[in-house]
Amino acid sequence: MPVMVPCRAYAGTFMTNLTAEQLWKGVSSVSAAGRKRGRGKKIHSKTVKNLNKGQRLGIGKVNMVWPGLNAPVFRGKEIVERRLLPPDPDREAELIRLRDAMDKFRPMKIPPNERGWSGGKMGGRSIGAPDAIGDETFQDFDTKVLEFKTVFSMSANLGRKRRISAFVITGNGKGLAGFGLGKSPNGRAALRKAKNRAVQKLQYIERYKDHTIYHDIFTEFYFTKVFMKRKPEGYGLKCHRAIKTICEVIGLKDLYAKVEGSTKNTQNLTKAVFDGLTKQETHQQLADRKKLLVVELRKERDDLPVVVATPDEVRESVPKDEELDYDLIHSKGKIELVRKPKLPFYTEFKSYQKRLQRLAPYRNQRQRQIQLWAAE
Numbered sequence: 001m002p003v004m005v006p007c008r009a010y011a012g013t014f015m016t017n018l019t020a021e022q023l024w025k026g027v028s029s030v031s032a033a034g035r036k037r038g039r040g041k042k043i044h045s046k047t048v049k050n051l052n053k054g055q056r057l058g059i060g061k062v063n064m065v066w067p068g069l070n071a072p073v074f075r076g077k078e079i080v081e082r083r084l085l086p087p088d089p090d091r092e093a094e095l096i097r098l099r100d101a102m103d104k105f106r107p108m109k110i111p112p113n114e115r116g117w118s119g120g121k122m123g124g125r126s127i128g129a130p131d132a133i134g135d136e137t138f139q140d141f142d143t144k145v146l147e148f149k150t151v152f153s154m155s156a157n158l159g160r161k162r163r164i165s166a167f168v169i170t171g172n173g174k175g176l177a178g179f180g181l182g183k184s185p186n187g188r189a190a191l192r193k194a195k196n197r198a199v200q201k202l203q204y205i206e207r208y209k210d211h212t213i214y215h216d217i218f219t220e221f222y223f224t225k226v227f228m229k230r231k232p233e234g235y236g237l238k239c240h241r242a243i244k245t246i247c248e249v250i251g252l253k254d255l256y257a258k259v260e261g262s263t264k265n266t267q268n269l270t271k272a273v274f275d276g277l278t279k280q281e282t283h284q285q286l287a288d289r290k291k292l293l294v295v296e297l298r299k300e301r302d303d304l305p306v307v308v309a310t311p312d313e314v315r316e317s318v319p320k321d322e323e324l325d326y327d328l329i330h331s332k333g334k335i336e337l338v339r340k341p342k343l344p345f346y347t348e349f350k351s352y353q354k355r356l357q358r359l360a361p362y363r364n365q366r367q368r369q370i371q372l373w374a375a376e
Helices: 020-028 032-036 090-103 187-201 241-250 266-278 283-290 350-362 365-375
Strands: 126-128 142-155 159-171 176-184 217-221 224-230 255-261 294-297 305-309
Touching: 126 187, 142 187, 142 241, 142 266, 159 187, 159 241, 159 266, 176 187, 176 241, 176 266, 217 266, 224 266, 241 255, 241 266, 283 294, 283 305
Parallel strands: none
Antiparallel strands: 126 142, 142 159, 159 176, 217 224, 224 255, 294 305
């Protein structure tokens, strides 16, 4: 005997309950668990085609007038009837052209004066002045990115937590500068947080004639060692790209710097440079501390001594073992590694050796004569 069993009738499925965008995302994207396992790495590099682009409601392969879709239901007092229109041969070609244009990804071009160290990456790029604090504005300040990377941290509740880390430096180009670190899930928020922290940690850097440092500096921070040398006006900045960016923000125009040890740790490198620049000693400060005249030998004056600082009180005697070289006083006994240059090929020829023997009695005569004049 047949038995009637009640069954539940479902009014809809996921095809009717979800929107077109949600359905397309479920097909073309990867779940959070799959992304952690390394799946779908190339999905974001491909552009998803929007098949609705170019389509109009009520118009398909057959060109017709549909009242209520692509035409009004009433026109005046008359009811618009459904009727067939002449075929449109250009419609399919236009749809294909629009869909093919979606595959061609054209990256946004950055102006040359706004580019960073390499391509379109954030390192070395300018992000403007910090935000105002009350009535205090920072219109003359400029902020540049030194490091912009993605970092992860493990937590018991959220698991692997992804954030953006931004390390920036801000300054007015007149000796006032500071650096700051900011982290946030959003890149723009991390940059804004970093530059607002940097402006709260400003330090003043002494500059010699507003273009270079007062003396050679050796500084280190953990495994990063930096040798900085002062240079004459017009020399330029020949140093690590991060140090070059720091000098531009501070206002140093002529400097040579060499980094030894760890060169990829931008934060340690920046801290080492700031530590050395803030501890430099001016000519007058050294003269007052040593109670001696500070004399500079310049090549443009043929190494003739020029007094640059005079103390209030000069002592009469100087011990023989006291270091009097201005640059060696602040080098902490460290000397940069200078690799021996490769000699040219003709130095092995006998003719070159004979030439050196012929010029040996006359070598360094001009330099020695200038030194004797300077000693007088």
